[in-house]
Amino acid sequence: MRHRILALVDRFRANPPPVVAVLRLEGIIASGMRYRQQINIESHARLIEAAFSMPRVKAVALAINSPGGSPVQSALVMKRIRDFAKEKDVPVIAFAEDVAASGGYFLALAGDEIYAHEASIVGSIGVIYAGFGLDEAIAKLGIARRLYTAGEKKSMLDPFSAEKEEDVKRLKGIQGDVHEYFKSVVRDRRGRKLKGKRAELFSGDVWTGEEALKLGLIDGIGEARAVLRERFGEKVRLRTIAARRRGLLSMLGFGRGAGQEARMPLFGSVNWADDLLAAISERTFWGRWGL
Numbered sequence: 001m002r003h004r005i006l007a008l009v010d011r012f013r014a015n016p017p018p019v020v021a022v023l024r025l026e027g028i029i030a031s032g033m034r035y036r037q038q039i040n041i042e043s044h045a046r047l048i049e050a051a052f053s054m055p056r057v058k059a060v061a062l063a064i065n066s067p068g069g070s071p072v073q074s075a076l077v078m079k080r081i082r083d084f085a086k087e088k089d090v091p092v093i094a095f096a097e098d099v100a101a102s103g104g105y106f107l108a109l110a111g112d113e114i115y116a117h118e119a120s121i122v123g124s125i126g127v128i129y130a131g132f133g134l135d136e137a138i139a140k141l142g143i144a145r146r147l148y149t150a151g152e153k154k155s156m157l158d159p160f161s162a163e164k165e166e167d168v169k170r171l172k173g174i175q176g177d178v179h180e181y182f183k184s185v186v187r188d189r190r191g192r193k194l195k196g197k198r199a200e201l202f203s204g205d206v207w208t209g210e211e212a213l214k215l216g217l218i219d220g221i222g223e224a225r226a227v228l229r230e231r232f233g234e235k236v237r238l239r240t241i242a243a244r245r246r247g248l249l250s251m252l253g254f255g256r257g258a259g260q261e262a263r264m265p266l267f268g269s270v271n272w273a274d275d276l277l278a279a280i281s282e283r284t285f286w287g288r289w290g291l
Helices: 002-011 041-052 071-088 103-108 135-140 165-193 209-215 224-232 272-287
Strands: 019-026 057-066 092-101 113-116 121-123 206-208 237-241
Touching: 019 041, 019 224, 041 057, 041 071, 041 237, 057 071, 057 103, 057 224, 071 092, 071 103, 071 165, 092 103, 092 224, 103 121, 113 209, 121 209, 206 209, 224 237
Parallel strands: 019 057, 019 237, 057 092, 092 113, 092 121
Antiparallel strands: 121 206
16 A cells, blocks of 8 residues: 555656565465465465566565575576566566575576675575484384385385385485476576586585675675665665565464454464474574574
8 A cells, every 4th residue: 555655646746766666585485374484476476466566666676585495486486576577577686685595596596686795695506305214213112103005105205114225316316306407597597697616506505695796696795775776876766565474473373363263372273283393493494594
């Protein structure tokens, strides 16, 4: 509503200031609604469309703060941004804030240009799988694992069964395919700007903004307001579009969500355990980067 009022006011000005839509891409990249802040095509499709449909928009700036997550959701969101950029003929400028790692960097590749702060964490062009091996633990407790499948590979990497060499080999093959896709997008979007050795760039390592600039992963050092004012003038209007953040208490069953009946607190919610695990998982994602 605020954006509409400002647009209406600007319409009657003789020389209305240029407008840049600032689309915030903040949180873990995952399907569904498991985390307080997350990014996926379902939650951000309308926001992306709104950014590119803003009256007199001269550019769309992506303010990215994400430790990564789902490669599929990263690709879907990135492609939707590129599709609108091409359709509307609007340039996209990406800004890495605290972290644009893994899927977060994939989102930054939607930008025609990428900027970061000197101390931003950038990169992590790789694929990871983490799990636990609990087969010996349950054996010591005298617990028998009963697992029945139709399809010999259905129980691949089951944490309560002994690890199989062929399962690990299969997983690494899948990871390799996803990694190759990630690398191909980086090469396509960054092209000759890449300066580092490919083995180093695609090792899964991360770099500060200063290091990423030297490697050609980003185009410059700078924050959104300063760069956009330099590019479009001191009077440029920056209009932020962001997804609503879920409160931690609402995740754990307190209060009332939009369009929902009031929920019983914590243990009164049938999903309290899942919500608590999601909160811990979210903390782990960010904690990996010291955030």
